[in-house]
Amino acid sequence: MTILITGASGRTSRYVLKAILIVAEASPPDLRLMVHSQHGIDKLKAEFPDLPESSFVIADYMEASTLPPVMKNVDIVFHNGPAFSSLEAAMGIALIDAARDAGVKHFVFCSVLFPLLTKLLNHKIKLEVEEYLVESGLNYTILQPSSYMQNINVKEVVKTGILPCAYNPTTLQGFLDLQDLGGIAALVLLDPTPHNRARYELVGENCSLEEVAGSITRAKGGQIVKIQVVPRDEVIQSAAVPVNPTSYYAREAMERMLYYYDRRGIPGNNNTVRWLLGREPNTWETLLQRDLRLPVTMTVTEEKEIVLNADGTNSRGGHGNGYSSTPALSCVICEAFAMKSSFSL
Numbered sequence: 501m502t503i504l505i506t507g508a509s510g511r512t513s514r515y516v517l518k519a520i521l522i523v524a525e526a527s528p529p530d531l532r533l534m535v536h537s538q539h540g541i542d543k544l545k546a547e548f549p550d551l552p553e554s555s556f557v558i559a560d561y562m563e564a565s566t567l568p569p570v571m572k573n574v575d576i577v578f579h580n581g582p583a584f585s586s587l588e589a590a591m592g593i594a595l596i597d598a599a600r601d602a603g604v605k606h607f608v609f610c611s612v613l614f615p616l617l618t619k620l621l622n623h624k625i626k627l628e629v630e631e632y633l634v635e636s637g638l639n640y641t642i643l644q645p646s647s648y649m650q651n652i653n654v655k656e657v658v659k660t661g662i663l664p665c666a667y668n669p670t671t672l673q674g675f676l677d678l679q680d681l682g683g684i685a686a687l688v689l690l691d692p693t694p695h696n697r698a699r700y701e702l703v704g705e706n707c708s709l710e711e712v713a714g715s716i717t718r719a720k721g722g723q724i725v726k727i728q729v730v731p732r733d734e735v736i737q738s739a740a741v742p743v744n745p746t747s748y749y750a751r752e753a754m755e756r757m758l759y760y761y762d763r764r765g766i767p768g769n770n771n772t773v774r775w776l777l778g779r780e781p782n783t784w785e786t787l788l789q790r791d792l793r794l795p796v797t798m799t800v801t802e803e804k805e806i807v808l809n810a811d812g813t814n815s816r817g818g819h820g821n822g823y824s825s826t827p828a829l830s831c832v833i834c835e836a837f838a839m840k841s842s843f844s845l
Contacts, residue, residue, distance in 0.1 A: 588629070613702070
């Protein structure tokens, strides 16, 4: 089986790639990692040095001649389009056409929670891709994640004691841990048949930024984290968001999104994540324990306890790392393994 991952050097696709490598460690699928430039390949090699050279391919969604070679002998596609691009629908449609022409067996599209919110340009454009995929005749699964927890730089907030906020900090918002998304994507990609024609709304936890600040405050041992309101224009111009400040479309899309977050937020239901992973979705509390290296207790079916210490070691003296499958698992691996093993957090 060959799996194609598009935008492979991007943050979301790297979480998916990592989960696949962990879950399918004993019998990994052939991987084809599509990037736009040599820089993307270099980035992937730095994080995944064991991947063979044959895994990497450079292509351009908008250059039709580059897509058929990418799709050759591919069985399953995971597609995550570029954020806030006015060409995202055209890119997705071109890829779906290439997949259909190549006889791809299953197409997984990473969309967004509630693409029907057409006031939001970054939602509306994904709805166009969803519609085209549903009508393409391909077997498909559509993942609809909420806002990612990783959009907040937790370590920087802990360091500074300030949580920047570009919208009303009391608005209820849906959040999803990217490790949960990676685990769900791996689950679907490695066994797509049970998920054919499914559209999964993916939310881990609903809370406000005030509540996020409270969670970080507790994780810091009571040292108060303050919310700092940042003007939307300043956010859009900053390097912290994936927006081309010279693109009118990108600026308008981000402006609308932040305004919508300010007035309404986009909360959702976390039952689907719970069902797919077979456990509770990761919350801000569990993410902070993991990412701030706080002590975490993991229960194993053999009724033994392993405590992951701040330095990554555990009570057996082992050390977690990105490719281990022993009981000395790091939190990263436990999350990726959760849907197929008896580990739980």
